[in-house]
Amino acid sequence: MTDAATKGWVKILGLGPGDETMVTAQVQQVIAEATDVVGYIPYVKRIPERPGLTLHATDNRVEVERATHALEMAAEGKRVAVVSSGDPGVFAMASALFEALELANRPDWLDLDIQVLPGITAMLAASARIGAPMGHDFAAINLSDNLKPWGLIEKRLRLAGEAGFAMGFYNPRSKSRPHQFGRALEILREACGGETLISFARDVSKPTEEITTVTLNEARPEMADMRTVVIVGNKDTRRVGPHVYTPRYASDT
Numbered sequence: 001m002t003d004a005a006t007k008g009w010v011k012i013l014g015l016g017p018g019d020e021t022m023v024t025a026q027v028q029q030v031i032a033e034a035t036d037v038v039g040y041i042p043y044v045k046r047i048p049e050r051p052g053l054t055l056h057a058t059d060n061r062v063e064v065e066r067a068t069h070a071l072e073m074a075a076e077g078k079r080v081a082v083v084s085s086g087d088p089g090v091f092a093m094a095s096a097l098f099e100a101l102e103l104a105n106r107p108d109w110l111d112l113d114i115q116v117l118p119g120i121t122a123m124l125a126a127s128a129r130i131g132a133p134m135g136h137d138f139a140a141i142n143l144s145d146n147l148k149p150w151g152l153i154e155k156r157l158r159l160a161g162e163a164g165f166a167m168g169f170y171n172p173r174s175k176s177r178p179h180q181f182g183r184a185l186e187i188l189r190e191a192c193g194g195e196t197l198i199s200f201a202r203d204v205s206k207p208t209e210e211i212t213t214v215t216l217n218e219a220r221p222e223m224a225d226m227r228t229v230v231i232v233g234n235k236d237t238r239r240v241g242p243h244v245y246t247p248r249y250a251s252d253t
């Protein structure tokens with residue numbers, strides 16, 4: 001390994017939900033030290049340009065190629081920041097990078113300096129705005145069936161609901177799969193009961209933020225889109241004034 005290569009690194013970081021004050025100081029420092037930034041176009045747009053920094057913005061759904069490119073550059077001695085929104089370990093680039101590392105089968109890459117830096121994930125940013133709906137046990141579920149069969153999503157929804165987990169749903173409803181979220185709501189009504197509270201948190205921490213809480217019986221599929229994280233409480237989740245919270249104790253299911 002050359003001298004230059006020993007100085008290269010890959011840091012996979014989360015930019016938080018949108019508000020710049022929710023980017024950690026650690027992440028800001030890494031961005032300041034990077035020579036290259038790799039990521040999906042809208043996230044790379046959040047990085048200010050400066051001399052000595054090359055931005056590599058790519059389309060969605062090319063995560064493993066993007067990650068391989070990051071590893072190649074680090075092996076050449078570059079300091080590469082791989083950016084995700086929210087937290088990089090939550091339905092984002094951290095796993096994609098390790099998949100790429102495994103697939104590449106390059107023993108020399110196993111010695112590269114690779115670090116994951118956490119960020120504030122959408123579910124927890126939304127939860128904080130709502131009150132404390134994740135105040136007890138919870139599950140985070142990606143409702144996109146790009147990388148897993150829809151049948152598995154139905155099973156996880158049902159079992160998590162029956163087990164009394166509060167839930168946070170990412171990628172709830174896209175134009176290419178408009179009907180599945182309605183089906184998800186049906187399953188939740190059966191598994192959790194129609195009076196359970198559900199919150200739709202759109203553009204959390206951005207100027208366009210919108211948060212609505214209703215019961216599962218009142219929930220309609222159109223309340224969610226790809227800019228929304230959906231939070232479902234458990235049967236103890238309740239309102240106190242304008243706040244929604246889940247108590248730290250659980251009644252028997």
Ligand code: SAH
Nearest residue numbers: 086087092121122170171203204226228229
């Ligand atoms: N790594 C990200 C999640 C990426 S998946 C994180 O930890 O937050 C993309 C999904 O995240 C979106 O479809 C939406 O469900 C959710 N999301 C991301 N940012 C959001 C925001 N500011 N407000 C509401 N939902 C958001």
